[in-house]
Amino acid sequence: MSLRKLISIWLFVVSVVIAGMGFWAIATQAQIGYWTMAGSLLIISLTCYASGIHHYVTKKNRKSFLMLFYGSVVLTVAALSIYIPSVVDLRPWEIFARIPDHFFFSMFMVVIGVLSSYLSFRPFYDYKKEGAQYGAYYLLHISIFFTLLPLFIIIFNIITRGMGGITWEFLTEDIVRMGEDGGVYPAILGTLAMISLTAVIVLPLGVGTAIYLAEYARKGLAVRVIRTAVNILQGTPSIVHGLFGYAFFVLIVFNGQKSLLAGALTLAVLTLPIVTRSAEEALNAVPGDLRDASLALGATKWQTIKKVVLPPSLPGVLTGTVLGLGRAAGETAPIMFTAVYFSGAGTPSSLFRPIQALPYHLLSLYRLVGYRDVEGQAWATALLLLIIVLGINITAIMVREKYRQRF
Amino acid sequence: MVHMTFFGIATFSVLIIFFIFIFLFIEAYPAIEMFGTDLLSSEWNVSRNKFGIFPAIYGSVFVAIGALIVAVPLGIGAATYLSEIAPNRVRMVLKPLIELLAGIPSIVYGFIGAILLGRFLYDTFGMRGVNSFLAAMLILGMMALPIIISMADDAMKAVPKDLKDASLALGATKWQTTRKVTIPAAISGISSAVIMGMGRAIGETMAVMLILGSVMRTPVPFFNVFSTGNTLTALIAIQMGESHGIIINVLFTAGIMLFVIVAIMSIISDILQTRTTEKFEGKR
Amino acid sequence: MIRKLKELFKEEQSCQRIEMPIDKKMLVEDLDLWYGKTKALKNINIELEENKVTAIIGPSGCGKSTLLRCLNRMNDTIPSVRVEGKVWLDGYNIYDEVTDCVDIRRKVGMVFQKPNPFPFSIENNIYYGCQVNGIDVDKGGVVERSLKQAALWDEVKDRLDENALSLSGGQQQRLCIARALAIEPDVILMDEPCSALDPIATAKIEDLIDELKEYYTVIIVTHNMQQAARVSDYTAYMYLGELIEFGETTQIFENPQEENTERYITGRFG
Ligand SMILES: Nc1ncnc2c1ncn2[C@@H]1O[C@H](COP(=O)(O)OP(=O)(O)O)[C@@H](O)[C@H]1O
Numbered sequence A: 001m002s003l004r005k006l007i008s009i010w011l012f013v014v015s016v017v018i019a020g021m022g023f024w025a026i027a028t029q030a031q032i033g034y035w036t037m038a039g040s041l042l043i044i045s046l047t048c049y050a051s052g053i054h055h056y057v058t059k060k061n062r063k064s065f066l067m068l069f070y071g072s073v074v075l076t077v078a079a080l081s082i083y084i085p086s087v088v089d090l091r092p093w094e095i096f097a098r099i100p101d102h103f104f105f106s107m108f109m110v111v112i113g114v115l116s117s118y119l120s121f122r123p124f125y126d127y128k129k130e131g132a133q134y135g136a137y138y139l140l141h142i143s144i145f146f147t148l149l150p151l152f153i154i155i156f157n158i159i160t161r162g163m164g165g166i167t168w169e170f171l172t173e174d175i176v177r178m179g180e181d182g183g184v185y186p187a188i189l190g191t192l193a194m195i196s197l198t199a200v201i202v203l204p205l206g207v208g209t210a211i212y213l214a215e216y217a218r219k220g221l222a223v224r225v226i227r228t229a230v231n232i233l234q235g236t237p238s239i240v241h242g243l244f245g246y247a248f249f250v251l252i253v254f255n256g257q258k259s260l261l262a263g264a265l266t267l268a269v270l271t272l273p274i275v276t277r278s279a280e281e282a283l284n285a286v287p288g289d290l291r292d293a294s295l296a297l298g299a300t301k302w303q304t305i306k307k308v309v310l311p312p313s314l315p316g317v318l319t320g321t322v323l324g325l326g327r328a329a330g331e332t333a334p335i336m337f338t339a340v341y342f343s344g345a346g347t348p349s350s351l352f353r354p355i356q357a358l359p360y361h362l363l364s365l366y367r368l369v370g371y372r373d374v375e376g377q378a379w380a381t382a383l384l385l386l387i388i389v390l391g392i393n394i395t396a397i398m399v400r401e402k403y404r405q406r407f
Numbered sequence B: 001m002v003h004m005t006f007f008g009i010a011t012f013s014v015l016i017i018f019f020i021f022i023f024l025f026i027e028a029y030p031a032i033e034m035f036g037t038d039l040l041s042s043e044w045n046v047s048r049n050k051f052g053i054f055p056a057i058y059g060s061v062f063v064a065i066g067a068l069i070v071a072v073p074l075g076i077g078a079a080t081y082l083s084e085i086a087p088n089r090v091r092m093v094l095k096p097l098i099e100l101l102a103g104i105p106s107i108v109y110g111f112i113g114a115i116l117l118g119r120f121l122y123d124t125f126g127m128r129g130v131n132s133f134l135a136a137m138l139i140l141g142m143m144a145l146p147i148i149i150s151m152a153d154d155a156m157k158a159v160p161k162d163l164k165d166a167s168l169a170l171g172a173t174k175w176q177t178t179r180k181v182t183i184p185a186a187i188s189g190i191s192s193a194v195i196m197g198m199g200r201a202i203g204e205t206m207a208v209m210l211i212l213g214s215v216m217r218t219p220v221p222f223f224n225v226f227s228t229g230n231t232l233t234a235l236i237a238i239q240m241g242e243s244h245g246i247i248i249n250v251l252f253t254a255g256i257m258l259f260v261i262v263a264i265m266s267i268i269s270d271i272l273q274t275r276t277t278e279k280f281e282g283k284r
Numbered sequence C: 001m002i003r004k005l006k007e008l009f010k011e012e013q014s015c016q017r018i019e020m021p022i023d024k025k026m027l028v029e030d031l032d033l034w035y036g037k038t039k040a041l042k043n044i045n046i047e048l049e050e051n052k053v054t055a056i057i058g059p060s061g062c063g064k065s066t067l068l069r070c071l072n073r074m075n076d077t078i079p080s081v082r083v084e085g086k087v088w089l090d091g092y093n094i095y096d097e098v099t100d101c102v103d104i105r106r107k108v109g110m111v112f113q114k115p116n117p118f119p120f121s122i123e124n125n126i127y128y129g130c131q132v133n134g135i136d137v138d139k140g141g142v143v144e145r146s147l148k149q150a151a152l153w154d155e156v157k158d159r160l161d162e163n164a165l166s167l168s169g170g171q172q173q174r175l176c177i178a179r180a181l182a183i184e185p186d187v188i189l190m191d192e193p194c195s196a197l198d199p200i201a202t203a204k205i206e207d208l209i210d211e212l213k214e215y216y217t218v219i220i221v222t223h224n225m226q227q228a229a230r231v232s233d234y235t236a237y238m239y240l241g242e243l244i245e246f247g248e249t250t251q252i253f254e255n256p257q258e259e260n261t262e263r264y265i266t267g268r269f270g
């Protein structure tokens, strides 16, 4: 192994460690001192010099000046940061925040650490184009890591903080003392009733639309309009669905009364595009020759769809519906004006009476945090909601993966 | 006959779009008639009967831009990783994980964001309270990630393999191929992903309401990410439950704006996406 | 994992070398190839002559494209592929562990079955190869030279900044040839370059191949036997992953040694 590669690896390892330390310090609000930061940057910069000089001496490669230049930049940053005051107060600019110096120092460590580890691929690969490739791949790995990190942070926190609150009492009782005691039994039932009703309403509409688009439609204006409408509907903010549900279902259809049915209708509008799109995808996945074979045997179009196209695409259609319902189960905005009360609605008894639901329960508890002792209950509710919603999603995804390789 | 039945069902989506617009408009009309362009002013004062929603419009745009600054680099990076370099086994695990990320309810994001992230920023920067644009941008960025990733990934996967082969056969590395052929060829699909991500950020309600604090004022100076504020969505969500009379109509005006903005974004994104498919399917 | 790390730290050793027989550009030696578990190439041995056109013919699915793609390691882009054996280019084994497949592809250019220009302007299509290989040349010069070599210059010289997808199929294919020529490879591989084109465009490309052999070694896959007879100096006949017969084109077509070859050439074949 050559010295050149050793230096590059050293640079990589050191930079990653330093970036990690900086990240850790930001996350735990640990106070990085000036000398810790300056020392770290000094190590990086010296390594860069070593790499640049060694490379030039052995290979006469002018591209190695990059490392000398970069080393100097790092050194300058380290040296100049001594002038950073212990607290940068933004109040003179009417911004109510203070940035402490250790935040800057940790930030420098993260940024320079990542940059240096990225650059360390260049000398390792002799400044050839592979160096750029693996450097870029390294950054891409970092971005996927930071994409998934929040998922784990959220799930970890909710589980550790919510676990204790999930007791038998929590699952089987109604709210007591504004949520300080008691549980969410009516809310669980309310959420389940609501999404079941939503499923009943949305399934025929969504699948019907999909069948039209996938089986009957020719290319033309009608199809374009329908498709655009489905896309717009999919992008429409859930609060707008809530407003619509209130203005139409509550005010006009049900005389100003919030109800389970009004909520389910609103959620059906919300999930319609999701169901339509996945059902259409599932129908399109059925190979065309199957249809031709059936038609050639004298079956009508509708018989063909019913007997040949729908059965194999059923898992896909159902998966899409279930994914849509997972979304519906977690939505708050569409139901808050149309169907739910925080307390007092009790277990769902009629289509025309309001209900309690988990997402709205969580919202209401959050608003009470600080006034009443409900944070434990709030975490437990969040955990329960997450379990229900992710449970629905995971089931759907697993079913889909199982049936995916059919054709 | 059967054909017509299905056509009838399919027109439902179109009908709903019209219904949404019409019913929002009916409810909004009294406010529009009474205040006219005063609705766009920046003074919101219930006791003096002033209902300017400019702070909420600004907040919506500001928070969405911030969210994109977080989400676009990460999202496109992650999508590139998934579509271009992840081995099939890894991809099979990561794709569902990202779908799960999209499945987390927004109220949960909001709760976590306000409690964990809000308190964290409060401690780190010594702010006045836990609510801030900064926290909202970070959380909304996270929430926009899954949609950006999956759409951008689809766009890059749609670039025909012959194009990549042609580039490799000319001595380009895989990364050069990605950067100079795949991404430029997929650029309209990627832009459409970014627009949809922005639509998600603008339309997001519960999370932003809990994290931003829903205080009706424009940040000063205009880029002040440490300030509290409001968005169109949060304004509606908070005020609907607490208000009566003309305010409700004002909120419906805000709802119309939101609907129109996001609908326009959906249409643009849609056009861009069709253009990508046509580019590769029409020609070969 | 460990093996991968070891590979990383291995120092550059020099590549295996052999003396090439006179006039030969590439030698394929005992080449086997698997797609997953199915063996697609069986013990191929072939010598490719410099500045000549060699045609590979055979029924479809017999492994022509696969063999061609072995010559510039394009098969490395398919994850399930495993290759054993050696391919010598100017005395260097391109399947040697230390050889960089990116370098190989610079020296061995390729033209594909379907015209596949990048969705950029015509001149950027041509210049792309120079760009990614860091070849520092005058853009206008390269574009003009390559387009002239590919007999496309007169047709497009006034619209070099137009999108390449606006060209006709035949023009697109010649653009792809020009694009391959721009980085001055030694060998050009063509995989059924005319199968997506009409007869007039086909004739133009056949003329072009004839001119190209003055500067380049050309290897062309075709399932059109008249084409092979018209353009090639040598012909290889493959069947079910095996090389059945290889020789001068006139000999293969007029006096095939193997019965299998004769049946294929005379068209008495399924
Ligand atoms: N990517 C691939 N994966 C698996 N098998 C392949 C792949 N490409 C080709 N094959 C198989 O290898 C054999 C040879 O294919 P190919 O070289 O394309 O034939 P030709 O070009 O002569 O028509 C065929 O049986 C084909 O099915």
Ligand SMILES: [Mg+2]
Pocket (backbone or CB within 6 Å): C064, C065, C066
């Ligand atoms: Mg072939």
